[in-house]
Amino acid sequence: MLRVGYPAVLLPEMLADFPAEVEMIPISEKMEGEVEIDVWIPDPYSTRASRAWPHLRGVKLVLSMMAGTEWIPPLVGPHVTICNARGAHNVSTAEWTLAAILASLKYFPLYFDIQRSAKWTRRFEASAHYAAISGDSRPIYPPVLQEELTGKTVLIVGYGSIGKEIERMLAPFRVELLRVARTVRSEPRVHSITELDSLLPLAQVVILIVPSTLETRHLINASRLGFMRQGALLVNAARGPVVDTDALVAALQSGRIRAAVDVTDPEPLPAEHPLWSCPNLLITPHIGGSTPQFAPRSLAIAADEVRRYMCGEPLHNVVQAAI
Ligand SMILES: NC(=O)c1ccc[n+]([C@@H]2O[C@H](COP(=O)([O-])OP(=O)(O)OC[C@H]3O[C@@H](n4cnc5c(N)ncnc54)[C@H](OP(=O)(O)O)[C@@H]3O)[C@@H](O)[C@H]2O)c1
Numbered sequence: 001m002l003r004v005g006y007p008a009v010l011l012p013e014m015l016a017d018f019p020a021e022v023e024m025i026p027i028s029e030k031m032e033g034e035v036e037i038d039v040w041i042p043d044p045y046s047t048r049a050s051r052a053w054p055h056l057r058g059v060k061l062v063l064s065m066m067a068g069t070e071w072i073p074p075l076v077g078p079h080v081t082i083c084n085a086r087g088a089h090n091v092s093t094a095e096w097t098l099a100a101i102l103a104s105l106k107y108f109p110l111y112f113d114i115q116r117s118a119k120w121t122r123r124f125e126a127s128a129h130y131a132a133i134s135g136d137s138r139p140i141y142p143p144v145l146q147e148e149l150t151g152k153t154v155l156i157v158g159y160g161s162i163g164k165e166i167e168r169m170l171a172p173f174r175v176e177l178l179r180v181a182r183t184v185r186s187e188p189r190v191h192s193i194t195e196l197d198s199l200l201p202l203a204q205v206v207i208l209i210v211p212s213t214l215e216t217r218h219l220i221n222a223s224r225l226g227f228m229r230q231g232a233l234l235v236n237a238a239r240g241p242v243v244d245t246d247a248l249v250a251a252l253q254s255g256r257i258r259a260a261v262d263v264t265d266p267e268p269l270p271a272e273h274p275l276w277s278c279p280n281l282l283i284t285p286h287i288g289g290s291t292p293q294f295a296p297r298s299l300a301i302a303a304d305e306v307r308r309y310m311c312g313e314p315l316h317n318v319v320q321a322a323i
Helices: 046-055 072-076 090-105 108-117 120-134 161-173 193-202 222-227 245-253 294-311
Strands: 003-007 023-027 061-063 081-083 153-157 176-181 205-208 233-236 258-261 281-283 318-320
Touching: 046 072, 061 294, 072 081, 090 108, 090 161, 090 205, 090 233, 090 258, 090 281, 108 120, 153 161, 153 193, 161 176, 176 193, 193 222, 222 245, 245 258
Parallel strands: 003 023, 061 081, 153 176, 153 205, 205 233, 233 258, 258 281
Antiparallel strands: 081 318
16 A cells, blocks of 8 residues: 655645545654655655654655755755645735735835824834835925836746746736747747846746745846836735845845745745845745645645556656656
């Protein structure tokens, strides 16, 4: 009988999609001794999963509940096949991206601060904020108190599962869309990553949604931040190392660009880190994928992979084939 290890913290009713012939084994991060399993669904939190791994024996297949799996190959080595849960985060992460863009362009962080101070008249601080970040210091009347997304040029860097969902959600805003990936495509047009430098100056919003790999490390560095327009918004929904943090801090402190990030480098971001106090920045602590719908969706994908594995069918979301 195939033995599938799953995080013991999951509610048992979440496992209803797995084939009845499978033995489901709860794996706790606090376990002692060893347990023999064939398939491992690691805890989505890498620190917890890493505590369980030394106790596991016989693992041939790892089914991650997450889209990003960069920490799993160094943990389990090359002799194990790894699949991700491609698609499980599409809605949550795309919605976060839209929310982060709108919150930034509608100055919600400023207005939340005003709400906490209970001072209605502070709303005119928004006009000074607009003048500073846009570089437009004309005395505009009536004053600018927020901006619009509609009609802006949006560059999506990474046109995979989540990138496409972001595009679908952006459709009502009638934005001018530019797309970048590794592979050039037409219908819709997807540019090569080698064209990134020439595309960055065209965009008012730049969305990062690529995996964290050696190639994407510091994809956005000081020189590329320099190619962004005055006041452009950088949205990092991908992984912290995709952006050079020191360069981002410098660009924000100079008032050239603004940013909204769900992910940082390092994570967790230490209390004393300069990023926390940068101007024109919205930070959420890596929450982009975590909704009530995420675990059931991820586990349904894992259950389907288990069924395929048992039938000898090709697996759907292989990110590392065992050697
Ligand atoms: N904030 C969060 O909580 C959260 C939640 C979910 C996911 N994520 C992150 O989002 C990433 C993307 O997820 P996904 O499901 O959309 O992945 P995906 O379907 O595999 O798509 C990845 C996209 O990135 C492109 N890409 C890969 N390497 C690249 C490179 N070196 N240069 C340019 N483009 C490159 C791919 O290009 P091709 O199309 O040409 O292959 C593809 O378009 C995940 O790996 C994860 O790190 C974050």
